[in-house]
Amino acid sequence: MALIPIVNSGKYRIRNVKFGAIRDDEGALGAKGNSKSEELVWQITLNSDNSHTLTAIEATAPAVIGGPVTEVSKRFYISVENQSAQPVGWFLQPVLIGSDPRILYAIYEPGRKGHWELCSSDKKEPVKLNREPSDDENKPVPTHFTPEALWVFEHVQGDE
Numbered sequence: 105m106a107l108i109p110i111v112n113s114g115k116y117r118i119r120n121v122k123f124g125a126i127r128d129d130e131g132a133l134g135a136k137g138n139s140k141s142e143e144l145v146w147q148i149t150l151n152s153d154n155s156h157t158l159t160a161i162e163a164t165a166p167a168v169i170g171g172p173v174t175e176v177s178k179r180f181y182i183s184v185e186n187q188s189a190q191p192v193g194w195f196l197q198p199v200l201i202g203s204d205p206r207i208l209y210a211i212y213e214p215g216r217k218g219h220w221e222l223c224s225s226d227k228k229e230p231v232k233l234n235r236e237p238s239d240d241e242n243k244p245v246p247t248h249f250t251p252e253a254l255w256v257f258e259h260v261q262g263d264e
Contacts, residue, residue: 111148145260
């Protein structure tokens with residue numbers, strides 16, 4: 105049974121799944137300088153191609169994400185420092201891990217090439233998420249992700 109994206113348009117807090125010991129400021133998507141990223145609320149728009157446009161809602165001015173998915177100290181975040189002129193459609197890959205009842209998401213940039221492997225929580229057994237066994241470095245599939253790169257989308261009620 106194939107998993108399909110279930111995040112609809114709306115406002116969400118996007119929190120990191122804490123499989124490992126990570127700092128407080130690495131607990132949510134949208135780390136920007138020394139700001140408390142957990143305060144960021146994102147406007148998510150589901151596009152017709154099943155990609156999503158993520159726009160950070162801030163008190164001062166909204167920031168449209170446009171940088172690459174970046175690895176910083178074994179964690180991933182989407183840069184909001186270098187905003188793009190045009191909104192970027194990001195794809196959310198649903199992932200189920202073991203007995204965790206939540207549907208987690210890996211966020212990846214369209215057109216990124218390379219293998220996509222998800223390490224299990226004990227870091228011993230990689231779980232292949234590529235759709236085809238023949239996927240190679242020249243195919244446009246997401247790059248490597250670890251459990252620290254998975255996100256839970258918490259819907260913000262009201263203010264719709």
